[in-house]
Amino acid sequence: MTFNPLAERGIPLEQQIRNWRELNVEPIDPQAADPYTRCRVITMNGIEVEAIMFNRQLARHCTDPDVRRQLAYLRYVEAQQQRVVNWLLPPIPSALETTIAYEQVAVDLTAWVARMEPDxxxxxxxxxxxxxxxxxxxxxxxxxxxxxxxxxxxxVDELTEVMPGRPTKAHHRHPHDNVRDPYDRNTVNPLSRLHALTVMAAEQQTMNFYMNVGPQYMEPIARQLYQEISLIEEEHVTHYESLVDPGETWWERLVNHEYNECYLYYSFMQQEPDPRVRAIWELHLNMELEHLRVAADLMRRFDGRDPEQVVAPELPKPLLFESNKEYVRHLLATQIDLTTLGAGYVRDAHERFERMQQQIHGGQQPPSEQVIDEHRNRLGDEYRIETEGPHPVPDLRQKTAVGR
Structure with a gap:
């Protein structure tokens, strides 16, 4: 069954503002919920935040007061959607438990996108x-x-393994080497636009979360680890946002954002096992269909082009949250030693990489290494979930504390 969001009519805008009772949704139960339900919630929160922030930037660059008012209305509804989605997260977990869920999102969302990416x-x-x-x-x-x-x-419910990837200490690269080449807006597969926007928004949310929650910890090692990884998330946002063609017009980007929200709400509605959460995905999809209609009209008005020239005439295969253990293990075995140079990838450390490593580490063990050493010393080994056998890279297999 095909679904063309450009041909569908959603809830009229004047009916989209909700009252407090409707906004005050019950959070999911972390003990009973599917782990991927929480992943979908985290993903859609990032998507909604990106939509709001993009709308703000567009409004700040728009001179037409009527359009600015129209954008303000859309933005307010998006803000209500973001509150509903984010308030689905359970109040019991610590920030660190939520952090682990964020990283499960980053692994399984990005792995699925990589598997499906045509370029x-x-x-x-x-x-x-x-x-x-x-x-x-x-x-x-x-x-x-x-x-x-x-x-x-x-x-993570053992859906995602927990073991070393490319060592975090090697993620600190010269900023010039985090900028990738963008896709060409005139020839890119429409699915690639959605992938780039989705992963960028998810990583941006992670960066914002870490840099704000990190200082709230009392334990020095926690504060230090959040500081280190939040800086790497800054690199990741640069890495992914640079994939988007900067030549896209404001109105083209607005259509892309609204279309992507339709795509993701539709995708998650298809796979969501929790009927209450699924109803929220369906409601928000019907809101976003109207937002897309408004965006399409603005694109026709200001760009003189039809949105069909930019987005696909029907939604692609739904984005799925599913286990990617075999795929990640394949990447570990074949790409663990990669780093970046300019807009490309190399296997050997180069002068600029080595200089950045020296500047950021200063000859000291970074927090990402300290936390593993400290865990070994306190508890005798590392914490891992290796459901599919030993680590595919022999040098990264389990090590115990000295003397144990």
Whole structure:
């Protein structure tokens, strides 16, 4: 069954503002909910935040007061949607438990996108990034057990393995080497536009979360680890946002944002096992269909083009949250030693990379290494979830503390 959001009519705009009772949604139960339900919630929160911030930037560059008022209305509704989605997160988990869920999103969302991406250059960008988020999950999981005495399998439910990826200490690159080549807006597959926007928004949300929650911890090692990884998320946002063609017009981008929201709400509605959450995805889809209609009219008015010239005439295959263990293990075995040089990838460390490593580490062990050493010393080994066998890279297999 095909679904063309450009041909569908949603809820009229004047009916989209909700009251407090409607906004005050019950959060999901972290003990009973599907782990991927939480992943979908986290993803859509990032998508909504990106939509709001893009709308703000567009409004700040728009001179037409009527259009600015129209954008303000859309933005307010998007803000209500964001509150509903974000308020689905359970109030019980610590920030660190939520962090582990964020990294599960980064691993399984990016891995799925990489598997489905039709453009080889863009595919490589996602494959490169997923090995770094995979390592972040491992570092945070060890911190989680060490300071909260809880295990990450209660969060990821063994759908995602926990073991070293590309070592976090090697993620610190010269900023020039985080900028990728953009796709060509005139020839790019419409699916690639959606992939780039989705992963960029998810990473941007992660960066914002870490840089704000990190200082709230009392434990020095936690504060330090959040500081280190939040800086790497800054690199990741640069990495992914640079894939988007900067020549896209404001109105083209607005259509892309609204179309992508339709795509993701439709995708998640198809796979969501929780009927209450599924009803929210369906409601928001019907709101976004009207937002897309408004965006399409603005594009015709200001660009003189039809949105069909930019987006696909029907939604692609739904984006799925599913386990990617075999795929991630393949990437670990074949791409663990990659770094970046300019807009490309190399296997050997180069002068600019080595200089950045010296500047940022200053000859000291970074927090990402300290947290593993400390876990080994306190508990005798590392925390891992290796459901599919030993680590595919022999040098990264389990090590115990000295003397144990």
């Amino acid at each position: 080889p250059y863009l595919k490589q960008a996602y494959e490169f990034g997923v090995l770094e988020d995979f390592d972040h999950l491992y570092r945070y999981a060890n911190l989680f057990e060490m300071i909260e005495h809880r295990k990450a399998e209660k969060v």
